[in-house]
Amino acid sequence: MSFYQIDILTALSGGLNVVPLYVIFLLESGLYTFKKKIGLVNLRLYVSLKLFCFNAMQQRKNVIFVVSVGSLLLCLKLTADLKRWPRAQNELPTIKSLYMSEVMTFINEGSPITDLTNLEQKEEIILRKNISESLYKLAPNVFDAVPEEFLPKFRNPCWRSQLSGEGGLMTSPPLKCLPYFFLAGMPKSGTTDVHDKLHTHPQVFRARVKEPHWWTRKRFTGTSVLQYIGGQSINIAKQLVKGSDPSIIMGDSSASTFWDNIKWRQFFPQENIGPPHVNAEVISTVLPKSQIIVTFRDPTARLFSDFHYFNKHDYDKGPSIFHSQVKEYLRRFKSCLANKKDNRTCAYDLQTESKVRASIGLYSVYLRDWLKVFPRDQIKVIRLEDWQTNCTQMLPQLFEFLQLRKLDSTDIKKKCRRHPSNVNKRPTKQMLPETKQLLKEFYRPFNVELAQLLNDDKYLWEDSAL
Structure with a gap:
């Protein structure tokens, strides 16, 4: 029937x-x-x-x-x-x-x-072709609102929805644009400085908010796609409507995009092998041509910086408090593995289960998930340590990666001489040697996997001065 x-x-x-x-x-x-x-x-x-x-x-x-x-x-x-x-x-x-x-x-x-x-x-x-029911469940607001094709005359993914005006006449709706690139992570790894220097290029337009955290957080708490677009793309949309250079682009520099999937258990509570879908898959489905930039830093140094950035402690007690919280996280991770879960599942499950955000430093877990849905040539990985010492070489590489107009070396040097942004100036004592040893041992196998994925032994951080 x-x-x-x-x-x-x-x-x-x-x-x-x-x-x-x-x-x-x-x-x-x-x-x-x-x-x-x-x-x-x-x-x-x-x-x-x-x-x-x-x-x-x-x-x-x-x-x-x-x-x-x-x-x-x-x-x-x-x-x-x-x-x-x-x-x-x-x-x-x-x-x-x-x-x-x-x-x-x-x-x-x-x-x-x-x-x-x-x-x-x-x-x-x-409501979309070739999307599984479980993936749709993770982001129905995204899949319902984003078209399958964008205006071909612009490099940035933009479109106009079909709206009717008074008397049934078709009107020209505002131009809507999503990011062309994502400066996706990691926190306390130089993302703000990379963001600021990227936006010195005349073809890169600033979004209204540097880190809207929409793909990972805000879309789950009531901020709609149109609200996100309206806030982020207003600058570039105005220029494109005016007939500006159609190759100008706009990005999203939320440092949470690469790793943050803390909501996944709400959608897949019965899973025992980690999230079946992550935000990377949502983005790759609606924006398959996105360019992804990721900054990594020695995970031990990153964690210590992250801890002091988000927590205020007595100067003398800071290292000992950090040490006790690291030990508690490692205990939780070991307990997670003992419950027959793997590294990936424990990495995602413990993202919010500790006062130190040590799971963020498991870079290989997240990179592997992104490489499942994006081609390797659409992901640009840089080390903060290299960025700090060799900006004049790496900044042109980022411009080339984003297919931007080449700038002369004098201009590049001028941009790299800009004072680094968002440097933590709060005075802190060095971490305890025993804390450093615990973290080095914990992160070592993940660093080895990361070095293999990137075919670069620099990501073992054996040269780290920490």
Whole structure:
């Protein structure tokens, strides 16, 4: 029975006196009492039967279809479910609205969705082609709002939505733009300085906020895609509308983008092997041509700097407090592994389970996830230690990576002489030698993996002065 037949059956049910035998059979099967297992095709039928039962019970004309106690109880249950539907003026919901409500309940509850028999049905649920149901569940607000194609005349991903004005006439809506590049991490690894020097190039336009943290945090707390776009792309959109250089670009410099997936357990609570999807996959799906820049720093030094940046402690007690918190984190990580979880799962699970953010230093875990969804040539990795000593060589490399106009060496030197940004000036004592040893041993296997991924032994940080 097709969806259209079901819809017609439901629409006419108020005036029918006889119910086709196949409907009775379907009711008798009891299949629809197990909503979470029926799949999307049967879900559509379930919704139609729910409306059918409601009409029949209300008008009391179609009692012939209640041929057993099981059918009666099922119909009573469906009718009771429908009466709880919030509707204005007791207006019965449409099949489409009720169906989509059931679908979103499935998605939000993490229930399995099966029986996607054709592309039309799949598009109706996840609203985008070639996106799995579980990935859609992680970012429905993104997939619903971002188009599959952008205006070809601009290098930055921009589009205009189709809006109608007064009298049905088409108006020219504001230009909307998403980032062309992401300066994606890591915190306390020079991202602010790299951000400032990148934006000295005349083809790079500043977003309104350097670190909106939208892809990792704000989109889960009520900030919509359009709010994010409106705040971030206003500068570049104005220039593109005016007919400025179509090759100008805009980026997002949130240092959390590369590693922060702290919300993943809310969507996949039963997973035992780490998140099935991370933010990198969301970004790669809607912005597959994104250029990703990542700054790494000796993870031991990064953690100590991070600790002092976000915590104020007595000058003398700081190193001992840091030491005790590091020991507690290492204990938690070891306990996580003992529970038959792997390094990746523990890295993501412990991102917010400690007062020291040691999980951020497990660079190889995050880089491996990004390399699963982005080509290697779209990810530019630099070390803070190299950036600090050789800006004049590395800044042109970043400009080239972003396909920006080449600048002369004198201009590059001038830009690199700018005072480094966001340097922590709070006085601190050096970390205790025993703390340093614990962290060096903990991070060593991850550094080895990182060096192998990047084919560069510099990422072992054996030359670190810390």
